Amino acid sequence: MSENHHLVALAGNPNVGKSTVFNALTGMKQHTGNWAGKTVAGAEGHFQYNGLSFTIEDIAGTYSLRTNSAEEESARDFICFGGAEAVIVICDATCLERNLNLALQIIEAAPKTMICVNLLDEAKIKGIEIDLALLEGLLGVPVVGMTARSGKGLDEMKKRLCSLISEPAANSAFHSALPEELESALTNVQREISGCVKKMSPRTIALRILEGDTEFLKKASEFEGTAIEISENVSEILSSLAESGYTKEKISDSIITADVERSRSITRRTVKTGKTSPYLRDRKLDKIFLSRRFGVPAMLLLFGLILWITIAGANYPSELLGNGLFALGDKISESMIKSGTPDWLEGVLIQGIYKVLAWVVSVMLPPIAGFKINHKK
Secondary structure: OOOOEEEEEEEEOOOOOHHHHHHHHHOOOOOOOOOOOOOOOOEEEEEEEOOEEEEEEEOOOOOOOOOOOHHHHHHHHHHHHOOOOEEEEEEEHHHHHHHHHHHHHHHHHOOOEEEEEEOHHHHHHOOOEEOHHHHHHHHOOOEEEOEOOOOEOHHHHHHHHHHHHHOOOOOOOOOOOOOHHHHHHHHHHHHHHHHHOOOOOHHHHHHHHHHOOHHHHHHHHHHHOOOOOOOHHHHHHHHHHHHOOOOHHHHHHHHHHHHHHHHHHHHHHHEEOOOOOOOHHHHHHHHHHOOOOOHHHHHHHHHHHHHHHHHHHOHHHHHHHHHHHHHHHHHHHHHHHHOOOOHHHHHHHHHHHHHHHHHHHHHHHHHHHHOOOOOOO
């Protein structure tokens, strides 16, 4: 990129208004959907502001930089290895805690990160207020609030982005606190790899080494232009952790737990709600569906309900709908014949087209309608 042209990644969870922000910034008309995971392939747009030109890459929505799908891996790789000078993380103001899990990971990984708290209008309707200044102080990165659909806050976002781009790149000192033994091991691994890590965050690479993510390490080596190898000292650190009971799974769980707890702590300090918390219902449902005791039985019960609706339950509305549509077809057919319509035309329109469509609608509509997903507008 030239001195006045900059590449910026637009990241965030699915369904937080990322594509709407992209359209507002670039003036493009990328389709915005209300279902999770709508953006599965990147879109590229451009805009100019204050003498600088920007290329914005709208990457696939993801919940974590620890990938579980091709889309999430693509998003992770662009953030870490795509050469973006800055990352804008879009968060949903109505569920900030959930969105902060990804934001915390990106702040650790990206040299320059800005948080955009979107959907402030919906948050206001739900009685949610967010102290953006305090949030910025706690995260240590620029934070702006906006309502992308109306363009409110867009100019402030562009100003803060220009300031962020013009500042010297520096890895954030912010990170979630890990258990003492794990944090000590992480610090030692960072020290061991610091000589060959120039472009990326040493902490991010050290975390992946502790988790045993060899694929990430290979890509990081290619991006850095030098091999990041597991030295003898690092192997001893990993062996010491294993002897203490820190398996790769336990290390990953500890890292994820630290991010979740940090997100919860930040949310408690920065988000104010009315008498009834908007998260109260979610908390109650989580205790049931995510608990060790009731989670699996609840899942099996829901699967059983879905099977019943698909196989038997939908038959009743299908039969009623079919009877109504076919009765209507008979009346239309009778009217056409009385009016002198040729038999071949009545056969094509009613016996052919109409009755086939009526059969498809009566069979398919009820089970599909049963799984209609309520989504944000």
